[in-house]
Amino acid sequence: MTSPLDQKKIKIAGPVVITANRVDDGAVVYRSPDGRWTTELGAAAVAIDADSARALAEAAAEDDLNAIGPYIAPVSVLPGGHVRPGNLRELIRLGGPTIELPTPLDS
Amino acid sequence: MYVYDAFDRRLLAERVAEFRDQVARRLSGELTEEEFKPLRLMNGVYLQLHAYMLRIAIPYGTLSTLQLRKLAEIARKYDRGYGHFTTRQNIQFHWIKLAELPDAMAELASVGMHGMQTSGNNVRNITTDQWAGVAPDEIEDPRIWAELIRQHVTLHPEFSFMPRKFKIALGASSRDRAALRIHDMALRLHRNAAGETGFEVMVGGGLGRTPYLAQTIKPFLPKRDVLSYVEAVLRTYNQFGRRDNIWKARIKILVHDLGAEAFAKEVEAEWQGIKDGALALDPAMVAEIASRFRYPDYEKLDDSPPQLAKARRDDRGFDTWMANCVANHKVPGYAVVTLSLKPQGGTPGDCTAVQMDKLADFADRYSFGEIRVGHEQNLALPHVAQRDLPALWRELDAIGLAQTNVNLITDIISCPGLDYCSLANARSIPIAQEITQRFRDLDIQRDLGRLHINISGCINACGHHHVGHIGILGVEKNGEEFYQITLGGKADENATLGTLIGPAVPYAQVADVVEDIAAAYLELRQPPQELFIDTVKRLGVEPFRERVYAAR
Numbered sequence: 001m002t003s004p005l006d007q008k009k010i011k012i013a014g015p016v017v018i019t020a021n022r023v024d025d026g027a028v029v030y031r032s033p034d035g036r037w038t039t040e041l042g043a044a045a046v047a048i049d050a051d052s053a054r055a056l057a058e059a060a061a062e063d064d065l066n067a068i069g070p071y072i073a074p075v076s077v078l079p080g081g082h083v084r085p086g087n088l089r090e091l092i093r094l095g096g097p098t099i100e101l102p103t104p105l106d107s
Numbered sequence: 108m109y110v111y112d113a114f115d116r117r118l119l120a121e122r123v124a125e126f127r128d129q130v131a132r133r134l135s136g137e138l139t140e141e142e143f144k145p146l147r148l149m150n151g152v153y154l155q156l157h158a159y160m161l162r163i164a165i166p167y168g169t170l171s172t173l174q175l176r177k178l179a180e181i182a183r184k185y186d187r188g189y190g191h192f193t194t195r196q197n198i199q200f201h202w203i204k205l206a207e208l209p210d211a212m213a214e215l216a217s218v219g220m221h222g223m224q225t226s227g228n229n230v231r232n233i234t235t236d237q238w239a240g241v242a243p244d245e246i247e248d249p250r251i252w253a254e255l256i257r258q259h260v261t262l263h264p265e266f267s268f269m270p271r272k273f274k275i276a277l278g279a280s281s282r283d284r285a286a287l288r289i290h291d292m293a294l295r296l297h298r299n300a301a302g303e304t305g306f307e308v309m310v311g312g313g314l315g316r317t318p319y320l321a322q323t324i325k326p327f328l329p330k331r332d333v334l335s336y337v338e339a340v341l342r343t344y345n346q347f348g349r350r351d352n353i354w355k356a357r358i359k360i361l362v363h364d365l366g367a368e369a370f371a372k373e374v375e376a377e378w379q380g381i382k383d384g385a386l387a388l389d390p391a392m393v394a395e396i397a398s399r400f401r402y403p404d405y406e407k408l409d410d411s412p413p414q415l416a417k418a419r420r421d422d423r424g425f426d427t428w429m430a431n432c433v434a435n436h437k438v439p440g441y442a443v444v445t446l447s448l449k450p451q452g453g454t455p456g457d458c459t460a461v462q463m464d465k466l467a468d469f470a471d472r473y474s475f476g477e478i479r480v481g482h483e484q485n486l487a488l489p490h491v492a493q494r495d496l497p498a499l500w501r502e503l504d505a506i507g508l509a510q511t512n513v514n515l516i517t518d519i520i521s522c523p524g525l526d527y528c529s530l531a532n533a534r535s536i537p538i539a540q541e542i543t544q545r546f547r548d549l550d551i552q553r554d555l556g557r558l559h560i561n562i563s564g565c566i567n568a569c570g571h572h573h574v575g576h577i578g579i580l581g582v583e584k585n586g587e588e589f590y591q592i593t594l595g596g597k598a599d600e601n602a603t604l605g606t607l608i609g610p611a612v613p614y615a616q617v618a619d620v621v622e623d624i625a626a627a628y629l630e631l632r633q634p635p636q637e638l639f640i641d642t643v644k645r646l647g648v649e650p651f652r653e654r655v656y657a658a659r
Contacts, residue, residue, distance in 0.1 A: 021154055021158075023133070023134070023140070023205065024134070024204060024205055024206060025158060025159070025204040025205060025206075026154055026155070026157065026158035026159040026204075026205070027157065027158065028156070028157055064136075064139050064140055064141075065136040068140050068154060069140070069154075087586050088525070088586065088587075088588065089156075089525065092156060092525060092526060093156050093157065096157060097157075097526035097527060097536075098526055098534060098537060099454060099526055099536050099537055099540065101187060101189070102187075102188065102189040102453075102454070102457050102459045103188070103459075
């Protein structure tokens with residue numbers, strides 16, 4: 001996991017969000033425009049330039065009580081504004097494992 | 108089974124109380140993540156892609172039914188109803204919540220289980236042959252020595268902050284079922300020319316980015332000296348191992364850079380100073396540890412009871428299971444039963460709470476309340492009376508644990524990969540699932556014979572890809588999943604690292620490549636039944652490389 005500090009020199013090639021894991025349960029969360037965390041990628045603050053991405057990441061890093069290891073992750077914004085994860089890792093973080101999980105109640 | 112004493116129980120209780128306090132302070136903000144992370148890791152709590160993961164040690168792969176039922180309860184109460192058995196005789200729960208971890212750990216402690224030293228730069232869970240104590244070719248039970256070392260290194264302050272993690276495995280048979288030579292240190296019990304029993308000591312094995320097989324630095328170590336010699340190896344590593352570069356910090360790099368002989372000399376010098384001190388083993392102390400391993404009260408039975416032969420004749424399914432999953436036991440009239448956790452289309456190593464509970468019932472009824480966990484991510488019932496095998500088979504079949512693919516192409520070792528793991532570059536499980544679908548025909552699997560596929564989702568090699576007969580390593584190229592294929596690796600008593608056959612292939616082609624390799628083998632093998640690994644050894648990887656890349 002790359003910390004925001006390590007990402008300070010990153011060049012933003014497209015839209016990005018700030019993502020992390022929630023402290024309580026490790027769930028994937030995204031930084032929202034109002035400075036909170038949300039599990040909905042569609043509700044995340046999307047940055048399209050390095051300065052705003054860095055500002056979002058730095059603010060997120062301050063919130064150690066609620067989120068672990070915030071970092072800048074690529075997204076794509078579809079026509080109509082729908083936000084999608086920018087790579088497979090982020091797709092899996094958002095959607096969960098790509099495999100069917102065992103069903104607890106059967107064998 | 109090893110029976111915990113009051114000291115063990117107190118240690119676990121204190122650890123749970125300490126961790127409960129640490130979690131409370133993290134949740135209140137008193138501890139930052141930077142401060143908390145090393146504390147949680149010391150208790151086996153990782154953060155994966157979607158959730159915390161708790162890794163629990165199963166020392167030397169031995170589980171009681173009490174413990175297995177507790178694992179089922181943890182899976183149900185604190186996780187998502189299943190657990191995942193790893194390649195190091197651990198079990199992982201992948202969806203556990205931080206606030207609930209102390210309660211889960213307290214429940215685990217009530218049955219003598221914990222996650223201590225399943226992470227961090229210390230001596231990790233000590234593993235052995237999963238057939239320890241029951242294998243006919245075994246000299247003596249290696250778990251007694253594993254337990255002795257476990258007690259010595261648990262929370263040992265000198266070995267809690269080593270350059271990197273340290274994995275120890277033990278075996279005591281002519282056949283290596285514990286993958287000894289891929290460990291940082293391995294101890295193999297054997298007899299010398301004088302008929303005395305002692306250890307061959309191997310060091311410097313490991314997979315990951317720079318794979319090496321362990322080298323023998325002491326062919327015969329008397330048993331009284333095992334603790335002092337382990338201490339000398341750990342001290343030598345602690346002193347000279349690199350701390351400046353995580354990729355060069357494992358003992359394998361030190362042994363390789365110094366040379367095994369020079370490393371052995373350093374160990375010897377250290378050892379001479381301590382071998383006759385407090386760590387020299389008193390036979391009474393060894394006997395005390397041994398006395399806490401309780402063995403079943405076996406009946407006097409004969410091998411091959413008539414009803415067994417009849418059952419084999421009457422039911423082809425049972426006969427197939429007998430041939431594939433049932434092994435000889437050192438006690439006449441008993442057998443060792445392997446349970447494949449590799450269902451067609453399933454996740455290698457996963458076991459549901461329902462299966463765990465039922466398996467515990469079967470183990471109570473048929474295996475003196477004991478279960479074993481192997482590094483191949485399968486389970487075993489170690490003490491089954493041969494007369495009970497037909498009844499056991501019917502019960503296992505009903506819960507999907509009587510599969511007859513042990514040691515065949517679909518008995519795949521796989522790490523969790525990018526579906527769970529934050530270190531992974533590529534997915535492992537779906538690759539394994541696709542291969543099991545392609546080779547679902549058991550006749551084809553049996554025709555291919557013994558064939559181990561090992562899959563890792565990153566270079567850290569938790570899926571042991573370097574020592575798979577067919578090794579598959581996931582890498583990332585420009586945001587896409589690609590897979591390198593190696594052939595000819597093995598982790599047995601003739602351990603070998605596999606050879607890369609060529610450029611990595613994309614995700615969608617991996618199962619096709621495995622089919623090509625299998626087809627090439629069937630054409631190339633010598634009659635009557637040359638094993639895949641022997642064909643690769645005889646011909647090298649070239650004919651397979653040609654077959655795989657000719658069409659790509």
